[in-house]
Every structure is written in C-alpha cells, then in structure tokens.
Amino acid sequence: MSNTPAAADSRSPGTEDTAVAVLQPDTTAAKAFVGRSPGQLAWLRLKRDRTAFGSAITVAVFILVALLAPVISRLYGMTPTAGFSDKLNFEGLPVGYLGGISGEHWLGLEAGSGRDLFMQLIFGLRTSLIIAFAAAIISIALGVVVGIVSGYFGGWVDQALTWLTDFMLAFPFLVFALAIIPIINTALYDVGEEVPGSFRITVIIAVFALFGWMTTARLVRGQVLSLREREYVEAARAAGAGSAHILFKQLLPNIWAPILVAFSLALPGFIAAEAALSFLNIGVVEPTPDLGRLVYYGRQWLGTPDWAYFMIPATAVFVVVLAFNLLGDSLRDALDPKAGK
Amino acid sequence: MTDLADSTASAATTTVPAREPLLKVEGLTKHFPVRSGGWGKASVVRAVENVSFEVRPGETLGLVGESGCGKTTTGRMLVRLLEPTSGKITFEGEDITRTKGAKLRKLRQDIQIIFQDPYASLNPRHTVGRIVAMPLQVNGIEPPGGVKKRVQELLETVGLNPEHYNRYPHEFSGGQRQRIGIARALALKPKLIVADEPVSALDVSIQAQVVNLLRQLQRDLGLSFVFIAHDLAVVRHFCERIAVMYLGRMVEIGTREQIYEKPAHPYTRALLSAVPDVTRLGSASRIKLEGDVPSPIDPPSGCVFHTRCWKAQEKCSAEAPKLLPNPNGSTSACHFPETGKLF
Numbered sequence: 001m002s003n004t005p006a007a008a009d010s011r012s013p014g015t016e017d018t019a020v021a022v023l024q025p026d027t028t029a030a031k032a033f034v035g036r037s038p039g040q041l042a043w044l045r046l047k048r049d050r051t052a053f054g055s056a057i058t059v060a061v062f063i064l065v066a067l068l069a070p071v072i073s074r075l076y077g078m079t080p081t082a083g084f085s086d087k088l089n090f091e092g093l094p095v096g097y098l099g100g101i102s103g104e105h106w107l108g109l110e111a112g113s114g115r116d117l118f119m120q121l122i123f124g125l126r127t128s129l130i131i132a133f134a135a136a137i138i139s140i141a142l143g144v145v146v147g148i149v150s151g152y153f154g155g156w157v158d159q160a161l162t163w164l165t166d167f168m169l170a171f172p173f174l175v176f177a178l179a180i181i182p183i184i185n186t187a188l189y190d191v192g193e194e195v196p197g198s199f200r201i202t203v204i205i206a207v208f209a210l211f212g213w214m215t216t217a218r219l220v221r222g223q224v225l226s227l228r229e230r231e232y233v234e235a236a237r238a239a240g241a242g243s244a245h246i247l248f249k250q251l252l253p254n255i256w257a258p259i260l261v262a263f264s265l266a267l268p269g270f271i272a273a274e275a276a277l278s279f280l281n282i283g284v285v286e287p288t289p290d291l292g293r294l295v296y297y298g299r300q301w302l303g304t305p306d307w308a309y310f311m312i313p314a315t316a317v318f319v320v321v322l323a324f325n326l327l328g329d330s331l332r333d334a335l336d337p338k339a340g341k
Numbered sequence: 342m343t344d345l346a347d348s349t350a351s352a353a354t355t356t357v358p359a360r361e362p363l364l365k366v367e368g369l370t371k372h373f374p375v376r377s378g379g380w381g382k383a384s385v386v387r388a389v390e391n392v393s394f395e396v397r398p399g400e401t402l403g404l405v406g407e408s409g410c411g412k413t414t415t416g417r418m419l420v421r422l423l424e425p426t427s428g429k430i431t432f433e434g435e436d437i438t439r440t441k442g443a444k445l446r447k448l449r450q451d452i453q454i455i456f457q458d459p460y461a462s463l464n465p466r467h468t469v470g471r472i473v474a475m476p477l478q479v480n481g482i483e484p485p486g487g488v489k490k491r492v493q494e495l496l497e498t499v500g501l502n503p504e505h506y507n508r509y510p511h512e513f514s515g516g517q518r519q520r521i522g523i524a525r526a527l528a529l530k531p532k533l534i535v536a537d538e539p540v541s542a543l544d545v546s547i548q549a550q551v552v553n554l555l556r557q558l559q560r561d562l563g564l565s566f567v568f569i570a571h572d573l574a575v576v577r578h579f580c581e582r583i584a585v586m587y588l589g590r591m592v593e594i595g596t597r598e599q600i601y602e603k604p605a606h607p608y609t610r611a612l613l614s615a616v617p618d619v620t621r622l623g624s625a626s627r628i629k630l631e632g633d634v635p636s637p638i639d640p641p642s643g644c645v646f647h648t649r650c651w652k653a654q655e656k657c658s659a660e661a662p663k664l665l666p667n668p669n670g671s672t673s674a675c676h677f678p679e680t681g682k683l684f
Contacts, residue, residue, distance in 0.1 A: 036509065036512075037466070037468075037509055038465055038466060038509065038511070039466075230461050230462075231456040231457075231458060231461045231462035232461065232462050232463055232464040232472075234417075234422055234454075234456070234462075235454065235456065235462055235475075235522070235525060236475060236479065237422060238420045238421075238422055238449060238452075238453060238454045239449060239453070239475060239476035239479055239480070239525075239528075239529065240445070240446040240449040240450065240476070240479055240480055241475070241479040242479070245479050249475075250464055253464070253466035253467070254464070254465065254466055
C-alpha cells in the first residue's frame with residue numbers, strides 16, 4: 001500500500017485499505033488534475049456544436065456592427081438621415097437595379113426618402129438591439145426576483161405572485177400594446193408636440209418588460225421549488241445559513257443556466273415583437289432608424305417592380321432572429337444535455 | 342468481514358456509564374397538515390407521535406423502523422430543520438425546542454446532520470473545498486491556519502485526498518461523496534451528529550467503510566450519534582442503544598443485546614426475524630406480518646400495532662400501551678411483551 005502514514009492513522013485497518021489505494025492516487029497525478037466545473041463542461045459541449053458556432057459568429061457580427069455603427073458611418077462617409085433624392089427617379093424609386101445598389105450605396109437607397117439603406121440598416125439594428133437587450137435584461141431580472149420570492153417563501157406570498165403571473169399572462173400583449181403605447185405618448189406630450197425618439201424607445205422597453213417577465217417567473221419558481229428541498233440546502237440551513245446565503249450561494253448558482261437560456265431565447269422574441277410594433281407604426285417611428293420601421297416604410301413600395309428596399313430589412317430581421325434563436329437553443333442543449341431535443 | 346465481527350465484540354464489552362444525557366427528547370410530536378384537493382377536508386398526518394429518548398455523551402443511539410415510520414422526521418426535528426408540533430428537546434440541559442436567532446446558530450454548531458443521499462446532499466456547482474468550508478463561512482469562523490488548511494485537515498480526517506480540494510462533486514463516487522458530507526458535518530466540531538440513513542444509498546462494499554469511518558470518528562472525537570437506519574445489521578454493528586419505531590411511535594428501546602437477543606415487543610421480533618441470515622435458512626422462525634402499515638392519517642386506536650399483531654387482544658385496541666420496562670430488560674410499549682430469547 002502506498003498510502004501515507006497520516007492517512008493510514010485516521011482509519012481502521014482491514015476493509016479500509018482497498019479504499020485508501022483508490023482514494024490516494026500518487027500525488028503528482030492529483031496535482032496535474034484540475035476539476036472541471038459544470039459550467040466548464042457546458043462550455044466544452046458548446047464549443048463542439050457547429051450550429052452554435054455559426055449562430056454565435058452571426059450574432060457577434062450583428063452586435064459588433066450595431067455597437068460600431070457611428071464608426072462605420074464615419075468610415076462610410078454618410079449619415080443615416082442624409083437623403084440622396086438626386087438618385088431617385090420621378091416616381092421616387094432609386095435609379096438602377098436592386099434598389100440602386102452600387103459601390104457607393106452598398107444596399108441601395110430607400111425609395112421615397114432616398115436615404116442610404118445600409119446606414120439605415122445598421123442604425124436600425126442598433127435601435128432594435130438596444131430595445132431587445134434592455135427589455136430582456138429588465139424582464140428576466142423581474143422574473144427572477146418574482147420567481148425566487150414566490151418559490152422560496154411559499155405560502156400566501158407565493159399564491160399572490162402566482163395569481164399575478166397568471167393575470168398578466170392572460171393579457172393579449174399585442175392588443176394591449178396597441179392601446180397603451182399611443183395613450184402614454186399622447187398623455188405626456190401635447191397634441192402636435194414632437195414625441196422624442198428616446199421617450200418612445202423607453203415606453204416600448206417598459207411595456208416589453210411589463211409583459212415579458214411571467215414565463216421567467218414561472219420557470220424560476222419551479223426551479224426554486226424543486227431545489228429548495230434538496231439536501232444540500234438543508235445542510236446549509238442545518239449549519240446556520242440565513243436566507244441570503246441559501247438564495248444567492250446555494251440556489252442561484254444552480255438556476256443561472258435556465259435563466260441564461262431564458263434570456264437568450266427572450267432576446268429574439270423581443271427583436272421580433274419590436275419589429276412587429278414598429279411595423280404597425282406604434283413602436284419606433286420616423287425619423288429614428290429601426291428594422292421594423294424600415295419594413296413598414298418599404299411596404300408602401302411593394303407594388304413597384306423593384307422592392308429590394310423592402311426585402312433587405314425584412315431579411316435582416318429574419319436573420320437576426322434566427323441566429324439568436326439558434327444560439328439560444330444550442331446554449332440550452334449545452335447547459336442541460338439531459339433535456340430532450 | 343472479520344473486522345466487523347471483531348469490533349462488534351469489543352464494543353459489546355464496554356459498559357455504558359450512567360452520565361448526564363447530552364440530548365433528551367420528551368414527547369416529541371410532529372403532525373403535518375394535509376388537504377385532499379383545493380377545498381378537500383383538512384386532516385393531519387401523524388408522522389411522529391409522543392417519542393421520547395435520551396442520548397448520552399459519546400453514545401450512539403440507533404433509530405430503526407420501516408420506511409415511513411417517522412425516523413427521518415424525528416432526525417430533522419433534532420437538528421431543527423422541522424419545527425416540532427409539541428414535545429421538548431433538551432440539549433446539554435437546555436430546552437432547545439423553540440430556540441431562535443443567534444442562539445439557534447450557536448446550537449446548530451453543536452448538532453449536525455449527515456444526509457442519506459450523497460448525490461443530493463452536495464451542491465453540484467460548488468467545489469469540495471467550498472462545500473466543506475460552507476459551515477465555517479456561514480458562521481463567520483476563521484480557524485487557526487486559515488479555512489483552506491482546516492478543510493484539508495477535514496478531508497484527510499474522512500479519508501479523502503486533501504489535494505481534491507478543488508474538485509467538483511460529480512467527479513467523486515458515492516462513498517467518497519458521503520465522506521465529503523461527513524467532513525462538512527464535522528467542520529463545526531459538533532457534539533452530536535444525526536446520521537440520516539448515511540449508508541443506505543451506498544453499495545454494500547462501501548457501507549462497511551463508511552460505517553467504520555463513523556466509528557473511528559466517534560472514538561477519536563468523542564461524538565454522539567443518532568443513527569437513523571432501516572438496515573438492522575448496520576445498526577447492530579454501530580449502535581450501543583437502539584430505539585425501534587412503528588407508525589410514528591416508539592415501540593421499544595434498549596441496549597443492543599436487549600434488542601437483538603431478547604426483544605420484548607412483537608414488532609421488534611418480527612422486524613428482526615426478517616433480517617436474512619444464512620444460519621437460519623428455511624427456518625420457520627420467520628414471523629410474517631399480515632397486511633400493510635396503517636395510514637398515519639388515521640392510525641388504529643389503542644396500540645397502533647394491534648391490527649397486525651398475532652398476540653392482539655381486546656385490550657390492545659382499547660388502550661394505548663405505555664413505554665415501560667419489561668422482564669427482558671428493554672423498555673417497550675406492549676400490553677403483552679414477549680419473554681425469552683429471539684431464536
């Protein structure tokens with residue numbers, strides 16, 4: 001037996017010796033070995049996933065473009081609002097094919113206004129992503145807080161919060177948004193007064209957050225309900241840990257994975273919902289660049305033979321939403337390999 | 342298994358001196374309210390009913406009984422994970438039944454628990470070092486030489502490689518995980534450990550190792566144990582005194598010899614006769630109980646065992662027997678205790 005004397009002392013001889021050999025591999029091997037956390041294992045699985053790789057690259061490019069939009073604008077030599085009406089024909093359509101795509105205007109021009117579509121697109125992407133990220137962060141945070149409080153404290157608190165969750169889920173979101181967004185905008189600004197774009201964006205984020213937290217709250221509540229009875233939580237309680245320790249040190253590390261997945265799947269949902277609102281002309285309106293608004297604007301030229309300026313922003317919305325969704329799915333598979341596909 | 346037999350014999354010769362009890366439990370009762378459906382009739386599950394026992398310093402008390410008899414509920418009440426409905430728990434002469442706040446924190450350092458399932462009792466997101474250091478951390482204890490040194494000492498005490506400090510629970514086997522759980526329970530230097538079926542989830546070959554480790558710790562650290570189990574062989578190996586529970590009640594309590602050789606309660610006899618033994622193969626001495634355990638929502642009147650007892654008479658269904666000393670030496674709750682040896 002190659003066990004150390006100290007280790008041998010602490011145990012009775014006989015049946016233990018075989019265990020000692022197993023438990024005490026030679027120390028050099030033990031030193032070289034580094035334990036892998038569940039998070040590291042998930043990362044390894046994610047790296048092997050080709051869909052994840054492709055969608056992650058796409059998402060990264062979109063985010064980078066949105067972040068660097070002002071820099072790109074300077075290098076490109078145009079602003080999103082500058083109109084080039086001299087390049088439009090008498091009907092207001094861009095001169096040339098495919099919406100006037102040229103070396104100067106990479107994605108052509110917008111019909112009617114004559115604005116550069118590439119600039120509109122990257123600044124629109126910026127608006128869409130800002131709204132989606134802000135709404136996702138706020139709604140997920142709200143959902144996590146409600147879910148944890150509801151699941152951990154139980155009793156009447158849980159009943160009240162569950163009731164509130166069901167109540168909010170019963171609201172038809174789009175109808176409600178159609179009603180409330182114009183009301184808020186007109187209530188705070190006089191008739192004829194210009195509603196600033198930043199205010200419109202804030203209202204949209206607030207409405208999304210208000211209607212987006214319920215699924216996360218349910219998810220987190222379920223997780224907390226199942227985890228709080230685990231023996232390691234009881235062990236912490238038996239050792240004298242308070243609620244804060246149990247919630248943040250014991251429970252939260254075990255629910256961040258589903259929270260992350262919920263976040264990554266909420267993002268494309270919000271991008272699509274925001275595009276839909278703007279397409280209905282109650283979300284972001286002129287002159288703020290936005291993907292949904294671009295589609296809305298391009299829609300009126302659909303009857304003309306050349307409708308690239310409609311297809312390009314629509315395709316952009318499609319690709320962004322698809323890439324975010326695929327990334328979210330891959331993330332879920334990597335974090336929870338046991339869940340069925 | 343020569344080691345097993347040997348240690349049983351050596352422990353049997355040591356007599357238990359009469360000392361002040363470390364833990365004293367009187368009339369402990371736990372009722373869980375249940376409701377069938379949203380608006381159904383409310384009723385109570387009488388999980389534990391009027392249980393009393395004592396644990397002396399350095400002693401191991403075995404709590405045995407079949408599944409659902411209230412052993413685990415009793416154990417959880419001792420470590421104050423569940424609040425008793427009524428009854429009194431005294432630890433070192435102090436009533437701890439309703440202790441709260443800072444005093445409860447202090448108390449929790451003296452009474453720790455080892456759990457049954459080594460897979461559910463360790464947080465999968467924490468390293469072994471963090472798991473074992475958790476009790477020190479939540480109590481704000483800074484051991485001499487630092488937390489890491491203390492944790493490594495503890496790991497070594499339970500027979501694990503201290504180098505495994507940074508590993509995660511999923512990298513260990515069931516037996517090793519249970520050792521981690523034991524190290525965590527030892528971190529606060531408790532006086533009493535409630536071991537809730539610590540080996541029943543383990544492979545038979547590992548069970549003996551873990552039980553031997555617990556024995557070793559008990560001798561070295563002078564620990565007292567409340568050892569909850571349904572495996573009578575393990576309890577015989579480990580416990581000096583044994584309490585038998587049935588349907589939330591204590592039916593018999595006595596020393597190892599009294600319980601295993603001359604059990605007085607018919608239920609204890611039936612339980613012991615169900616232990617497989619190669620020396621009694623095909624023997625007719627196996628007592629077969631008829632029927633199922635009654636529901637703890639609606640327990641039988643009088644002696645709760647009378648519905649399945651072959652000795653039951655009219656008195657048994659009318660009057661609940663008290664825990665009284667019987668001619669065989671142990672204390673049992675039976676109107677007609679058995680006399681003589683088991684086999």
